Amino acid sequence: MEKVLRTHKINKYFYDPVKFQVLKEIDLSVNKGEFLSLVGKSGCGKSTLMYILSTMDTDYDGDLEIAGQRLTGKNQNELAAFRNEHIGFVFQFHYLLPEFTVLQNVMIPALKLKKYSREEIESRAYEKLKILGVHEQARKQSAKLSGGQQQRVAIARALINDPIIIMGDEPTGNLDSYNTQLVFDIFRELTHVYKQTIIAVTHDGEFASKSDKVVEMSDGMIVNTREKNVALPTS
Amino acid sequence: MKLTFDIAKTHLFSRPKQTLVAMMGVTFGIGMFIAMVSLMTGLNDMTESLAMTSSPDIRIYHDITQDRTSIVEELNPRGINFVHHPKPKNETQKVRNAFKIAEIIRRDPTVRGVSPQLTSQVFYNYGPVQLGGTIAGVDIIEEDRLFGLKAKMKAGRIENLIQDPNGIIMGTGLARKLKAQTGDRVVITTPQGFTTTLKIVGLFQMGIGAIDNIKSYASISTVQHILQKEKAYITDINIKLHDFHLAKELAPQYQKQFRYKAEDWEVANATMLLGVIIRNILTYSVSITLLIVAGFGIYNILNMTIINKMKDIAILKAMGFSGGDVKQIFVIQSLAIGLAGSVLGLVIGFGLSSLIAQAPFNGGDILSIEHLPVNFKLKYYLIGIVFGVTTTALAGYMPSRKASHVDPIEILRG
Numbered sequence: 001m002e003k004v005l006r007t008h009k010i011n012k013y014f015y016d017p018v019k020f021q022v023l024k025e026i027d028l029s030v031n032k033g034e035f036l037s038l039v040g041k042s043g044c045g046k047s048t049l050m051y052i053l054s055t056m057d058t059d060y061d062g063d064l065e066i067a068g069q070r071l072t073g074k075n076q077n078e079l080a081a082f083r084n085e086h087i088g089f090v091f092q093f094h095y096l097l098p099e100f101t102v103l104q105n106v107m108i109p110a111l112k113l114k115k116y117s118r119e120e121i122e123s124r125a126y127e128k129l130k131i132l133g134v135h136e137q138a139r140k141q142s143a144k145l146s147g148g149q150q151q152r153v154a155i156a157r158a159l160i161n162d163p164i165i166i167m168g169d170e171p172t173g174n175l176d177s178y179n180t181q182l183v184f185d186i187f188r189e190l191t192h193v194y195k196q197t198i199i200a201v202t203h204d205g206e207f208a209s210k211s212d213k214v215v216e217m218s219d220g221m222i223v224n225t226r227e228k229n230v231a232l233p234t235s
Numbered sequence: 236m237k238l239t240f241d242i243a244k245t246h247l248f249s250r251p252k253q254t255l256v257a258m259m260g261v262t263f264g265i266g267m268f269i270a271m272v273s274l275m276t277g278l279n280d281m282t283e284s285l286a287m288t289s290s291p292d293i294r295i296y297h298d299i300t301q302d303r304t305s306i307v308e309e310l311n312p313r314g315i316n317f318v319h320h321p322k323p324k325n326e327t328q329k330v331r332n333a334f335k336i337a338e339i340i341r342r343d344p345t346v347r348g349v350s351p352q353l354t355s356q357v358f359y360n361y362g363p364v365q366l367g368g369t370i371a372g373v374d375i376i377e378e379d380r381l382f383g384l385k386a387k388m389k390a391g392r393i394e395n396l397i398q399d400p401n402g403i404i405m406g407t408g409l410a411r412k413l414k415a416q417t418g419d420r421v422v423i424t425t426p427q428g429f430t431t432t433l434k435i436v437g438l439f440q441m442g443i444g445a446i447d448n449i450k451s452y453a454s455i456s457t458v459q460h461i462l463q464k465e466k467a468y469i470t471d472i473n474i475k476l477h478d479f480h481l482a483k484e485l486a487p488q489y490q491k492q493f494r495y496k497a498e499d500w501e502v503a504n505a506t507m508l509l510g511v512i513i514r515n516i517l518t519y520s521v522s523i524t525l526l527i528v529a530g531f532g533i534y535n536i537l538n539m540t541i542i543n544k545m546k547d548i549a550i551l552k553a554m555g556f557s558g559g560d561v562k563q564i565f566v567i568q569s570l571a572i573g574l575a576g577s578v579l580g581l582v583i584g585f586g587l588s589s590l591i592a593q594a595p596f597n598g599g600d601i602l603s604i605e606h607l608p609v610n611f612k613l614k615y616y617l618i619g620i621v622f623g624v625t626t627t628a629l630a631g632y633m634p635s636r637k638a639s640h641v642d643p644i645e646i647l648r649g
């Protein structure tokens with residue numbers, strides 16, 4: 001199985017207010033096309049780990065490798081460029097840029113990457129919005145959308161550069177059950193139909209139980225990894 | 236670049252009020268700068284050109300107030316000598332061989348004209364009115380070459396002075412005070428008590444009260460006669476150069492060569508030039524103060540924007556914008572504010588300057604002008620825009636740098 005993301009003995013400490021180890025010897029590997037849920041009690045270090053996996057946090061010991069590239073030790077500009085091209089991020093609080101339209105929000109990472117012309121980017125953005133079922137809102141100011149709609153736009157934005165991996169830190173944490181189900185279905189479709197890889201932190205047991213792999217953390221350690229037989233019917 | 240520009244633009248237009256307020260600060264500063272600098276340099280140029288048209292570039296004279304070595308010092312040069320309260324020697328103000336010196340100087344191709352002359356304090360009497368003033372005995376043709384007298388004649392012609400040995404050409408201000416006109420005869424009394432009657436054959440106006448209100452011209456021989464001096468008696472040699480900037484360099488040469496005091500126009504007009512300096516200091520200090528205030532305004536507004544936009548900055552960084560990209564977004568905003576504000580400031584400054592230039596102004600006795608002199612030089616508009624953009628760039632840089640250092644994790648953690 002092709003490995004998309006791999007960590008080796010990641011340790012992290014916080015020094016404020018007192019020194020304490022928030023992540024302990026994290027060894028994680030994620031396969032291509034896998035939908036991985038990261039679960040655990042509040043405060044066990046899930047978000048901290050996600051920030052390291054997303055390359056935004058570089059203050060750790062150990063190794064991080066995505067798509068065969070060792071990212072540990074790269075400088076901030078290289079990491080920014082890497083994030084732009086290969087990582088899509090979905091936050092809990094559907095962070096869209098409020099002054100821009102829905103379409104513009106989705107286009108921005110692609111305009112930054114400059115792999116396609118503006119016209120192509122626009123039509124691609126529109127396509128992604130269509131996958132997420134929010135293409136009718138494309139011309140609206142992003143702040144005018146409902147929470148569920150905004151989160152779907154954020155997922156479309158995370159998809160725009162066809163990233164190797166999509167990461168979400170409680171992407172459904174702020175949504176009602178209807179929208180949670182919707183996002184979950186989208187994630188599964190993305191992994192199964194589009195062979196997209198997804199790592200999502202979640203508190204939602206049901207959400208987790210339906211994913212391909214569940215990694216459970218406790219006190220900064222991975223304590224349990226459950227793999228689901230992918231061949232089984234999933235809904 | 237295009238993308239950061241678009242984002243900057245969207246930020247600016249999504250809060251037009253703040254953008255406008257920040258812009259107005261710069262606009263006000265630059266507008267005031269242009270208006271002030273236009274008027275102040277207008278005044279400077281006017282005083283300078285008035286001074287230049289009425290005072291020689293170099294004046295050679297016998298400086299009798301200059302310290303001279305006492306006889307004791309000559310006899311005992313190495314000793315310590317005390318001479319208490321030495322009286323001035325009864326020296327004549329005469330410049331010896333003045334016509335010969337004038338002839339030598341005239342040969343210099345950088346010299347436009349040389350006018351040997353003699354001047355004296357006199358009293359002018361006309362009817363019951365008695366006024367103090369000066370009289371200059373000149374070769375009027377030479378004097379015209381120096382100061383373009385012909386163009387400044389208000390009545391009569393300069394040649395009248397050559398035809399009439401008892402004629403004088405009087406400053407308009409002096410004539411007005413005496414209530415005398417051309418053709419009238421005025422009585423002139425010298426400090427030595429000699430009295431003579433001369434006829435006004437012309438009136439001139441330099442545009443400077445300090446000259447028009449006290450001065451008259453007569454021929455050299457006429458003034459020599461009323462001062463009861465010999466034919467060679469000359470007190471001043473006035474020189475005009477083709478390029479007045481050379482005066483500073485030439486004056487010491489002449490002083491060394493002819494052993495008489497040679498004073499250049501800068502020294503002679505030191506008080507006037509001081510006024511120029513003070514006006515420049517005033518202009519720049521007021522403008523810089525205004526711009527600093529505008530700069531703080533921009534600094535504040537941009538700082539506030541960045542605090543409000545923390546989430547957006549974190550999001551942009553998470554999506555792969557580097558610190559440099561984020562900095563660019565905010566630097567572009569401050570530059571745009573600076574540029575737009577400055578350009579508007581130039582327009583307003585131009586409008587203000589035009590208004591000032593139209594305002595009626597009475598120069599009174601000192602200056603004969605009807606409107607305030609205002610400069611419309613491109614140079615100041617260029618300085619203005621450079622000023623404005625630099626200030627805003629400086630004011631915007633620090634908040635922008637701060638934005639570039641925002642740690643996205645801290646913001647996203649909530």
Ligand SMILES: Nc1ncnc2c1ncn2[C@@H]1O[C@H](COP(=O)(O)OP(=O)(O)O)[C@@H](O)[C@H]1O
Pocket residue numbers: 014015016017022040041042043044045046047048049
């Ligand atoms: N910047 C920080 N400084 C010190 N301690 C922190 C910081 N951020 C998080 N922590 C602590 O680290 C632990 C893990 O936090 P986090 O990764 O956010 O947990 P989770 O996302 O699993 O709820 C918590 O105990 C939290 O209080």
Ligand SMILES: [Mg+2]
Pocket residue numbers: 046047048
């Ligand atoms: Mg968390």
